[in-house]
Amino acid sequence: MYIHQLKEWPDFQWNSEQVGMLLAEVRYRQGRLLGQMEGLGFRLKEEATLQTLTMDVLKSSEIEGEILNPDQVRSSIARRLGMDVAGLVPSDRNVEGVVEMMLDATQQYTLPLADERLFGWHASLFPTGRSGMHKIVVGAWRDNAKNDPMQVVSGAMGRTKVHFQAPDADILDKEMSQFLDWFNTEDKLDPVLKAAIAHLWFVTIHPFDDGNGRITRAITDMQLSRADGSRQRFYSMSAQIRIERKNYYDILERTQKDTLDITAWLDWFLTCLNRAITATDDTLAAVIRKARFWENPAAQSINERQRLMLNKLLDGFHGKLTSSKWATIAKCSQDTAIRDIQDLIERGLLVKEAAGGRSTSYVLNA
Known part of the structure; x- marks a missing residue:
């Protein structure tokens, strides 16, 4: 039995004391990072945001085994944000689609999340209406039959292992309505915890034929932008999940086959987020090094x-x-x-x- 089949679904529970200690540490690091960034100039913050968003798009796609061109991703983001960046290159349609989704999630984080907005993200990911060699339902919830369930599997034909089976297609309207009502409602729940729960909840519903993982991480980034209260992104959860991909899939599978006590999932998510924020030190060091390089008088008037x-x-x-x-x-x-x-x-x-x-x-x- 999967958690979405439990009678109490989606009444998630957790150990508030255990989760609260981790949450306090994440919030402290988050606040310290945002404070550090406030002390930097506009150009440095702009460059840090460009670096982070580029990494987010690249790594979220890599988690699904899709390798995008870094120069195309960076160029697409810079153009869309109106940044004056040298050496921009044209971007493929699939790159433009992923970037469009990520920027809508993080730059328009105050807007409500609705069916049509999610359908737009999905259409951006699959502009040809195909995933690889397969034709898929685009810009709508999946419509698979009961005898052809949506499953997450691994292995070759004849020796496949089913890791998860999503809710039936005929209840997706109800499931997504409940999720979106919760996501768009302001409550007393800490916004970082809300990001962790939204991630688990959406990926468990698995409402699309394909692209569920990338859309889940876009929703997570949207909620983390709400937690930061900023369109500027200085840390990448997707980059850290990419590093910890095996553990990520393991904890998801265990949680989706367990009870509605999601303490272990929240523990993993907050610990991963903590490491993502800590890893930003390297990104910032590179950004500051780059800025100082361009301040050098010798770097002026070059072609x-x-x-x-x-x-x-x-x-x-x-x-x-x-x-x-x-x-x-x-x-x-x-x-x-x-x-x-x-x-x-x-x-x-x-x-x-x-x-x-x-x-x-x-x-x-x-």
Whole structure:
């Protein structure tokens, strides 16, 4: 029996004392982070938000096994938020759809969540009406028959394991109405706890043919934005869930097959969120390093190709940067790439790597 089949569903219970201690620690870290960010300038906060939202979109998709292009995701977010960012690239339709959903959730977090809004998110995720090779119901609740239940399974044909079975399609209107009424109603429940419960509740209803995980995490981010009272995002729950993906699926399965006492789920969610907030220290360090780099007088009056490539190095360039890679990425000739690089070396912004080899490579002058 799954929790949604219990007579008391969805009357969730938990150990308030145990959960309260964890919640207090999360709220303390959350408050300290937001306080730190207030002390930074507008550009730094803007860059931190761009980094966090980019990570959120990438990692939420990765949890489902879908790898998106980081440059496309970053460019799509920057364009939609009206940020003045160098080196923007065109984005694929699937990237634009995921970004559209995430930004609607986090930038319009004060608006109510409704059927039509969720249908819009779902349509954004599946603009062709297909998931892989399969045609799916888009922009509506799933309509699978009782003899073809919505199940979460693993393994190959003939040796599959059923981890979870969602409520029947014919009760989805009732289930979602109850969820949305609760989600949109202000109550005394701490908004961070509400994010944890909303996550479990929505993913248990599993109302769509596909995309339930990504929409669940968008709803979670929407509620965490409400908890922060801010459109700016400085920590990524999805990035931390990606790191802890196996534990995430394990606790979900155990909770969905247990009683309506969800203390263990809340414990895991709050601990994961705590680690997500702590991990922000690395993101902020990178953002501050980047800002200080661009404040350097030597970084002024450079061309767009140079700005593009320096940003790639600051964001963590994969592999060795050579003049031929520069020419390919910046879409210029090899001679132009060499001139760009030499100019940055003379400005003290780039240096040749000490290691020799057949191709000379370059790194930032730390």
